[in-house]
Amino acid sequence: AEEGFNPQRTNPKAMYGQGIYFAEQFTKADQYADETDDRDTTGTELVVLLCRVLLGEFLKCSKPDAKKWKELPYNGRYRYDSVLGSGRKMLF
Numbered sequence: 441a442e443e444g445f446n447p448q449r450t451n452p453k454a455m456y457g458q459g460i461y462f463a464e465q466f467t468k469a470d471q472y473a474d475e476t477d478d479r480d481t482t483g484t485e486l487v488v489l490l491c492r493v494l495l496g497e498f499l500k501c502s503k504p505d506a507k508k509w510k511e512l513p514y515n516g517r518y519r520y521d522s523v524l525g526s527g528r529k530m531l532f
């Protein structure tokens with residue numbers, strides 16, 4: 441965390457492409473804290489970071505419209521800074 445977040449170390453097959461993902465709800469972040477099939481029943485502590493995130497100029501995108509971008513698209517003049525996932529079927 442001291443050196444920042446590295447999007448190159450993330451999953452390129454994620455819903456909105458390779459990048460750093462943040463969530464408004466802790467329960468969503470908790471889903472990604474470990475592998476479901478590799479959980480330790482003894483209660484090993486895991487870490488979730490609490491971050492204040494500035495989205496900049498964001499593209500609002502619904503789940504059905506999600507694309508696998510290699511980089512964020514242009515809005516006509518410049519590249520978006522981030523993607524905000526939204527839609528009625530999205531739980532978080």
